[in-house]
Each structure stands twice: as structure tokens, then as C-alpha cells.
Amino acid sequence: MPEKAGRAPTQRDVAAAAGVSTATVSYILSGRRDRVTPVTPETRERVLRAVEQLGYRLDHSGRSLRRxxxxxxxxxxxxxxxxxxxxxxxxxxxxxxxxxxxxxxxxxxxxxxxxxxxxxxxxxxxxxxxxxxxxxxxxxxxxxxxxxxxxxxxxxxxxxxxxxxxxxxxxxxxVQRSALTDLVGHLLDRGHTRIGYLAHDVELAAPDDEVQSLKYRTVAAALAAAGAPLDPRLVVPGADVRERAYVETQRLLRIENPPTALISSSDRGAIDAIWAARDLGASVPGDLAIAGIGNGTEGSAIRPALTTVGLPRxxxxxxxxxxxxxxxxxxxxxxxxxxxxxxxxxxxxx
Amino acid sequence: MPEKAGRAPTQRDVAAAAGVSTATVSYILSGRRDRVTPVTPETRERVLRAVEQLGYRLDHSGRSLRRxxxxxxxxxxxxxxxxxxxxxxxxxxxxxxxxxxxxxxxxxxxxxxxxxxxxxxxxxxxxxxxxxxxxxxxxxxxxxxxxxxxxxxxxxxxxxxxxxxxxxxxxxxxVQRSALTDLVGHLLDRGHTRIGYLAHDVELAAPDDEVQSLKYRTVAAALAAAGAPLDPRLVVPGADVRERAYVETQRLLRIENPPTALISSSDRGAIDAIWAARDLGASVPGDLAIAGIGNGTEGSAIRPALTTVGLPRxxxxxxxxxxxxxxxxxxxxxxxxxxxxxxxxxxxxx
DNA sequence: CTGAAAGCGCTTACAG
DNA sequence: CTGAAAGCGCTTACAG
Incomplete structure (x- = not known):
């Protein structure tokens, strides 16, 4: 069926095989102008047969250049x-x-x-x-x-x-900022004052980058504005990698004066944090409130269902x-x- | 700097602006033939300036069609x-x-x-x-x-x-089959006879599909060949979705005569299964041996490190x-x- | 060293 | 209803 090796067949070849002009082939294949100047069913049939027989494939370069x-x-x-x-x-x-x-x-x-x-x-x-x-x-x-x-x-x-x-x-x-600020407000309203942050690596590596560290900066700013600035000891890496989120959360829970709430820069990290806390016998949110960022698909499927910020739909x-x-x-x-x-x-x- | 709205500038425009032919523009921009017929530095400079000034961008359609x-x-x-x-x-x-x-x-x-x-x-x-x-x-x-x-x-x-x-x-x-068969052999060697399977949804929906259910079919065939056919009650869905893997594993562990080993169709599912088992107080691999499939990046980072099959590198x-x-x-x-x-x-x- | 010209595969206004 | 022909933007053998 397909053409012999070598040059791929073009509309010219199809036209020759079907005994029509290339214009007719083009009209038939692109489906344009059919109503204005209809092609007879036989011609169409003949052309399509030739296409099949030669294994013709449209080449978009020609079309793109022209159109x-x-x-x-x-x-x-x-x-x-x-x-x-x-x-x-x-x-x-x-x-x-x-x-x-x-x-x-x-x-x-x-x-x-x-x-x-x-x-x-x-x-x-x-x-x-x-x-x-x-x-x-x-x-x-x-x-x-x-x-x-x-x-x-x-x-x-x-x-x-x-x-x-x-x-x-x-x-x-x-408009991530206002939702992130709302999250901080929500935690403060619940009475939390020691709030931790599970960060993406890039946020710790380039905390001043407006784009890459937006979440971290916004959370930090909101806490500072509320008079409860982020304690550097409560900021840990691990939001990128599952197992690190788990380990870092457990480490946080074991320090002196541990956080009572944790915001994770990713939903994934937050879910791992929930498991880490539970494995240590801590209840969520009783002993540690945990929130994610991003509103991924997993957050609503787990128990306790994850508080997060993100696009609602x-x-x-x-x-x-x-x-x-x-x-x-x-x-x-x-x-x-x-x-x-x-x-x-x-x-x-x- | 960029061209006015309307037609985007072409090499013709660049050539006109620089007072050279389009051939020269093309040679300079594509970097070809430079050694055979070098362009004078001034000409090159003039052309590049015109490119900059007009905001010229190569259009690949023309190039692709020609080349x-x-x-x-x-x-x-x-x-x-x-x-x-x-x-x-x-x-x-x-x-x-x-x-x-x-x-x-x-x-x-x-x-x-x-x-x-x-x-x-x-x-x-x-x-x-x-x-x-x-x-x-x-x-x-x-x-x-x-x-x-x-x-x-x-x-x-x-x-x-x-x-x-x-x-x-x-x-x-x-060559997935032989590695999967090896995995089954490995578990049998360790003395397991009740082996469960945590499946992808598609495997249960279309168990006869040669491609989509290859893992499931191969594992089932290997077990059958060894005289220890898969017990349908030990085959559960959940390998696709984290939380379902967790829940289904815990359910499996609570049935009468539970499995002593579990193969998950995904590494991810296996990792969730490990957590699910541990949360129930079961030791891995002591009470339940767990293996994944795929050799993803997470499997070597967790404890216990995950047995799996996949590409070694x-x-x-x-x-x-x-x-x-x-x-x-x-x-x-x-x-x-x-x-x-x-x-x-x-x-x-x- | 540079330019005039053909042509890649297609589409489409236009003439018949 | 169909065909001859121009042209999209580029490249490149060839002539000068």
C-alpha cells in the first residue's frame, strides 16, 4: 500500500494518478469550498482511492507556509x-x-x-x-x-x-497572595502562634526570588504583619520529596517548643506530614494543624481531608x-x- | 524595535534593509557554507543589525519545506x-x-x-x-x-x-516478563504462598489486554505455573491512587487468611501499602512482604527500601x-x- | 565574494 | 464543475 522508499508522494502524484488537477485534490483533502463548488462524488472517490493507493500523507509544511x-x-x-x-x-x-x-x-x-x-x-x-x-x-x-x-x-x-x-x-x-494571607489568618484565628513552614528547596535557595519563592514570601510577610514572624527554626525543606517531608516533619515535632501548625508549600508535602505526625502518635489537627498549598486532587481524598489554598475548580x-x-x-x-x-x-x- | 503590526518581516525585508540579496541573509542566519564562501564581517554586521532592527524571526515553514x-x-x-x-x-x-x-x-x-x-x-x-x-x-x-x-x-x-x-x-x-517472573520466584523462594496483587484499574477492567494488563497477566501466569494460582480475593484495585492503595491494603490485612506478600502494580502503590501496613502495626517484610513494579525514584529512598522490578538505570x-x-x-x-x-x-x- | 532564480508542497483567487 | 498559475518564506546549486 504505502509508497516505495524514496520521495514521499505529493498532491501532484495523487492528482496525476487520479487524472485531475492538484487544485481538485487539495479541495477534496482540505474539505474547503465544498459547498461553493462541489466535486462530483466520482471524482472524489477516484481521488481518495489514489490517496489510499499511494499512501499519500499531507505535508503540513506546504500548507502552513501557504496558509x-x-x-x-x-x-x-x-x-x-x-x-x-x-x-x-x-x-x-x-x-x-x-x-x-x-x-x-x-x-x-x-x-x-x-x-x-x-x-x-x-x-x-x-x-x-x-x-x-x-x-x-x-x-x-x-x-x-x-x-x-x-x-x-x-x-x-x-x-x-x-x-x-x-x-x-x-x-x-x-492571585495567590490573598488566598495565602487568608490561610495564615485562618490559622491565627484558630489560636496558633507557632506556625512552621515546609518549603520547596528553591524557596530556601532563593528566598528573594519574586516568582519562585512567592508562597514562602507571602506566608512570611503575612505572619510578620500579624506580629507573629516566622521562627527560622520552624522553616524546613522537604516539600519536593515525599520521604524528606516525612522525616523533616517528625524532626520538627521533636524539637523543643514544636509548632502547633504547619504550612506545606505543596499538598503532597502536607499529606506526608500528616502521616509523619500520625506515626508519631500526634493527632491532626489536635496536636498539629496541617495545611497544603495547591489544591491537588489527593487532598480531598485523605483523612483528615486537607486544608489548602488553590483553584477551587x-x-x-x-x-x-x-x-x-x-x-x-x-x-x-x-x-x-x-x-x-x-x-x-x-x-x-x- | 519589533516590526509594526501586520505582516511579519521576512528575509526579503532584511535583505532590502541591509542592501544585500536574500541568499546572503540566509547564509548568514543559517551559518552554512561560511567557510566555502565567507561573508565579509561588515556585510554580516549590517545584516544582523537589520535583523535586530526589524525584529526579524526565522519562519521554519519555509525552511522546513525547502530542506x-x-x-x-x-x-x-x-x-x-x-x-x-x-x-x-x-x-x-x-x-x-x-x-x-x-x-x-x-x-x-x-x-x-x-x-x-x-x-x-x-x-x-x-x-x-x-x-x-x-x-x-x-x-x-x-x-x-x-x-x-x-x-x-x-x-x-x-x-x-x-x-x-x-x-x-x-x-x-x-523484556518485562522475565523480571516479573523472577519477582514471583523470589517471593515463592522466601516461602510465601498467599500472595496478593494491588492492581491498576485498567488491569481489572481489561484483564485480557495484552499491553495494558501485561504485569497482571504475567504475575498471574507465573503463580499459576508454580502451582500457587492467584486467589481472586487477594486481588484489589488501588495502584493508581494513593489513598485507595492505603485503604485496600489495610482491608486485605484484615480479611481472614490474609496475604503474607503483596505485589503492587506500581511503586507508588507499594509505598502506600508499606505505610498502610505499618499503621496497622504490621511489620514489613516480617508480617507482609511488599514489592513494587517500575523502579521509580522513590523506592530506594524509603525505609524499608522497596523491592521492585524495572530498568536498573x-x-x-x-x-x-x-x-x-x-x-x-x-x-x-x-x-x-x-x-x-x-x-x-x-x-x-x- | 554575492546575486538571480528555481523550487520545496501546498492553497486559493481567478479564468474558463 | 475543474484547471492553470501565482505565491507563501526559505535554501541552495549555479552563474557571474
Whole structure:
């Protein structure tokens, strides 16, 4: 069935085999203009047979060059992915399919590129018009200036970011700060004064980084504002790795004057902390109140159900739809801020 | 700096601005032929200035069409990803960069497509020559016939699969069966006769599926062959979801005549099972031996360290290098089988 | 050392 | 209802 090795068959070959012009082949394969100038069923049949026989496959390079769009969009995120990103990808796939778009993913390294910068940069996919648009999840290490350049160059862009001004692209603002502040307030209201923090490594390594240490900084600021500043001895690493979260929590519980509440920079870390506490015979939230950050899928399935902050529902219809509006529009949309606020979700663990 | 809205600048615009021909622009930007016919430093300088000034960005459609390759490869996997796939992606990125290739990911839905099949299919990226090659991780639901068609159509392909013959593409055979059989033998040697199985949902839903239920089928077959067939009451779901693994393990331990050993279809499930057992006061491996499958990164970090089966090292240099050989070669490589056998890794939990 | 020109595979206004 | 032809942005053998 498939063509012989060598040059892959083109529409010219199909046209020749079916005895029609390439225009006819193109109309039939792309499904356009059918109503205006219908092709006779026999012609169509003949062409489709030739396609089958030659093993013809459309080559998008030609189409993209001519149509000036690739009909591909990209979900950009920082490895590893998470349920959040997967849900986003699914929705991009579903909503994009309606306008004939396919989705690819661009997983970016979790660490800033080493020197010398690798050639080609992974960002080539965005820079050289391989895709018509992209959704950038929060946490990637792409520079704001790069994003502005990409948008100026014609890429349709929707960016999840908490501290960035729209500039030719839309910014989905998770408004994490107020929810995190609410969480701190909630714990203080419950009477806690010794509050610990289970951190991601990067937060301890670069506590001043506005983006990477946003959670840590916000929690620390809220506590300080309430007159109960974070005790450095109650700040421990481990939110990244399950077993370390477990060990560090047990260590915290054994120090003199241990915390009565613990905020974990990840839901995962919080769940491990719950187990760590229980294994030591401590009750949650009685002896130790524990809260996560992120509102992952596991938090509501465990006992005690996890108090956390995050998006109440993983529904990205608005930003995803916006991306395709941008792609469809002549390119004249300004940049909007799309608020998608995190919320405090109080369950049983605090 | 960037061009005004409207048509994006092309090499023609750059050439006009710099007062040279498009050929010169192209040579400078692509870096080819420089040694054969060097461009004078001034010309180069002038062109690069024009590029900067116009905000010119290469458009890969034109290049791909002309060069007959996209310089893009794709890692195809089934959502969600896992450390295994991430490692593979990293290595594709690193090794590909040496030949000027960028990597994208194509995450496929975890369930077979609903009827009617969505248009466009996510496989369009592979079918319509968006990429020059792809590595397909194991577990995707792509039909073998589809893989053969893609290879016949000229796509360079390396497929991780345990039950597939090479056919214009290479097959990385994980040889999972013998390692799984070894695991069963190991437990039997230790004197276990009541062995339980913590399954992925799909294994219970489609136990006859050669690909999706390979682990379950192999374990069951090995036990049956040893004269100790799997007791259906000892087969429980939960390997997919942490909390369910925990609950189901505790349930298993409370039944009359409980298992003395448990094989989990995932490392993650096994780790949760360890915690579940310990929370009930059962010792591991004393009261319950527990083994995982997959050799993820967490298994060696916990106590007791997890016995598991999987790849001893996450080194995919051979298959990844092979992919780029395929891409580079005139296209005349046959299909090879690349064995990359799983092994039994005995640690402390059994 | 540089430029004019052909052509990669497709789409699409236009003429018939 | 169908075909001839131009052209999308780039690369590259070839002529100068």
C-alpha cells in the first residue's frame, strides 16, 4: 500500500494518478469550498482511492507556509508536570479541536540553562513559528522580555503568572497572595502562634526570588504583619520529596517548643506530614494543624481531608478560549488580565 | 524595535534593509557554507543589525519545506507522565541538540478516544510531518498498524513496546516478563504462598489486554505455573491512587487468611501499602512482604527500601541515539529490536 | 565574494 | 464543475 522508499508522494502524484488537477485534490483533502463548488462524488472517490493507493500523507509544511498558520498550539510548562498542567492540556486539546487545532507540549527543564546556553534553545519552537499560539503555565523560567518579544513577533500567548503585566499577551493572574494571607489568618484565628513552614528547596535557595519563592514570601510577610514572624527554626525543606517531608516533619515535632501548625508549600508535602505526625502518635489537627498549598486532587481524598489554598475548580475554559480568540483575531487584541483567584479551602486538617 | 503590526518581516525585508540579496541573509542566519564562501564581517554586521532592527524571526515553514525536514522530534507518551518519561525527554533534548534538533512532547489521553473520534486526532502531529522523528514510550494506545503506516510514510520511529515486531521502526523491548517472573520466584523462594496483587484499574477492567494488563497477566501466569494460582480475593484495585492503595491494603490485612506478600502494580502503590501496613502495626517484610513494579525514584529512598522490578538505570542513550541515526540516515535502516531488560531489584521490603 | 532564480508542497483567487 | 498559475518564506546549486 504505502509508497516505495524514496520521495514521499505529493498532491501532484495523487492528482496525476487520479487524472485531475492538484487544485481538485487539495479541495477534496482540505474539505474547503465544498459547498461553493462541489466535486462530483466520482471524482472524489477516484481521488481518495489514489490517496489510499499511494499512501499519500499531507505535508503540513506546504500548507502552513501557504496558509500562514500551523494549526498547532503549545502548552509550555516546567518539568515535572502535575495534575494541574494535565488538566490544562486536556482542555486545550478539547477546545482547540473545535477550531481544527492540535496540541503539543513543551516541557522546559526545571533548572535555568547552564552556560553556555544550549543550542538550539527549547524556546525555538515558540520563536520560529512552529506554533500559532501557546499557553504558558506558571513557574516556567521564561523571561518577561522574551514573552514580550514572542508576542510582538506575532505569537498568540496566554501566560499564567502572578506578577506580570499584560503586554501583547494575556496574563492569567492566580492571585495567590490573598488566598495565602487568608490561610495564615485562618490559622491565627484558630489560636496558633507557632506556625512552621515546609518549603520547596528553591524557596530556601532563593528566598528573594519574586516568582519562585512567592508562597514562602507571602506566608512570611503575612505572619510578620500579624506580629507573629516566622521562627527560622520552624522553616524546613522537604516539600519536593515525599520521604524528606516525612522525616523533616517528625524532626520538627521533636524539637523543643514544636509548632502547633504547619504550612506545606505543596499538598503532597502536607499529606506526608500528616502521616509523619500520625506515626508519631500526634493527632491532626489536635496536636498539629496541617495545611497544603495547591489544591491537588489527593487532598480531598485523605483523612483528615486537607486544608489548602488553590483553584477551587480546575476549569481553564476562559483562558483557553481566550487563546483561540487571539489566534483567530486579526491579531489586534490588546493584553488583558484574566483573574482566576486562588481560594482558601478549609477542610479537616486545620 | 519589533516590526509594526501586520505582516511579519521576512528575509526579503532584511535583505532590502541591509542592501544585500536574500541568499546572503540566509547564509548568514543559517551559518552554512561560511567557510566555502565567507561573508565579509561588515556585510554580516549590517545584516544582523537589520535583523535586530526589524525584529526579524526565522519562519521554519519555509525552511522546513525547502530542506524537507523540520528539525523537531517528539516524545509520545500517555498521560500522566512519570519520572521515566521525563528522563527520556531530557535525554532526547540533550542528544538531539547536538544535531540541531529540538524536542516537543505529545501527551496522549489516558483513555481510548470516545466515538466519534475527535477531529483532528492528536496523532496529526506524527501523520502530517510536523516532526522528523518520534520516540513512543510504552503504554500509549497507538495501534501497531498505525505505527507501521507512520514508519512507511517516512517518519523515523523508535517504539518502547513489549510485544511488537520491528517494522520499519525500532522496538525497545523492556523484556518485562522475565523480571516479573523472577519477582514471583523470589517471593515463592522466601516461602510465601498467599500472595496478593494491588492492581491498576485498567488491569481489572481489561484483564485480557495484552499491553495494558501485561504485569497482571504475567504475575498471574507465573503463580499459576508454580502451582500457587492467584486467589481472586487477594486481588484489589488501588495502584493508581494513593489513598485507595492505603485503604485496600489495610482491608486485605484484615480479611481472614490474609496475604503474607503483596505485589503492587506500581511503586507508588507499594509505598502506600508499606505505610498502610505499618499503621496497622504490621511489620514489613516480617508480617507482609511488599514489592513494587517500575523502579521509580522513590523506592530506594524509603525505609524499608522497596523491592521492585524495572530498568536498573534510566539511561536511554542507545534508543535515543538510534532515533537520530534513523533521522540522519538516508532512510534505509531496517527495524531492529533493542533489548533493554527490566531486572529484579531486591531491597529490604521482601 | 554575492546575486538571480528555481523550487520545496501546498492553497486559493481567478479564468474558463 | 475543474484547471492553470501565482505565491507563501526559505535554501541552495549555479552563474557571474
Amino acid at each position: 500562514r498558520r500551523t494549526e498547532l498550539v503549545c502548552v509550555v510548562y516546567r518539568m515535572p508536570d502535575n495534575p494541574w498542567v494535565e488538566r490544562l492540556a486536556e482542555q486545550v486539546q478539547t477546545i482547540g479541536a473545535r477550531s481544527g487545532y492540535s496540541m503539543i507540549a513543551l516541557p522546559l527543564p526545571s533548572r535555568p540553562p547552564a552556560e553556555p546556553v544550549p543550542r538550539p534553545s527549547p524556546l525555538r519552537v515558540l520563536r520560529e513559528r512552529y506554533v500559532d499560539g501557546a499557553i504558558v503555565a506558571n513557574g516556567t523560567l521564561i523571561e518577561p522580555a522574551e514573552l514580550r518579544r514572542l508576542a510582538a513577533g506575532g505569537l498568540s500567548l496566554v501566560v499564567f503568572h502572578d506578577a506580570l503585566a499584560p503586554a501583547g499577551f494575556d496574563v492569567v493572574d492566580l 480546575l476549569d481553564f475554559t476562559v483562558p483557553v478560549t481566550r487563546l483561540f480568540e487571539r489566534i483567530t483575531a486579526p491579531g489586534e487584541l490588546p493584553g488583558d488580565r484574566i483573574p482566576q483567584p486562588w481560594q482558601l479551602i478549609v477542610r479537616e486538617s486545620t | 524537507r525536514r523540520t528539525e523537531l522530534v517528539c516524545v509520545v507518551y500517555r498521560m500522566p507522565d512519570n519520572p521515566w518519561v521525563e528522563r527520556l525527554a531530557e535525554q532526547v533534548q540533550t542528544i538531539g541538540a547536538r544535531s540541531g534538533y529540538s524536542m516537543i512532547a505529545l501527551p496522549l489521553p489516558s483513555r481510548p478516544p470516545a466515538e466519534p473520534v475527535p477531529r483532528p486526532s492528536p496523532l496529526r502531529v506524527l501523520r502530517e510531518r510536523y516532526v522528523d522523528g518520534a520516540i513512543v514510550a510504552n503504554g500509549t494506545l497507538i495501534e501497531p498498524a498505525e505505527l507501521r503506516r507512520l514508519a512507511a510514510g517516512g517518519l523515523s520511529l523508535v517504539v518502547f513496546h513489549d510485544a511488537l515486531a520491528p517494522a520499519g521502526f525500532d522496538v525497545v523491548d523492556l 534510566l539511561d536511554f542513550t542507545v534508543p535515543v541515539t538510534r532515533l537520530f541515526e534513523r533521522i540522519t540516515a538516508p532512510g534505509e535502516l531496517p527495524g531492529d529490536r533493542i533489548p533493554q531488560p527490566w531486572q529484579l531489584i531486591v531491597r529490604e521490603s521482601t
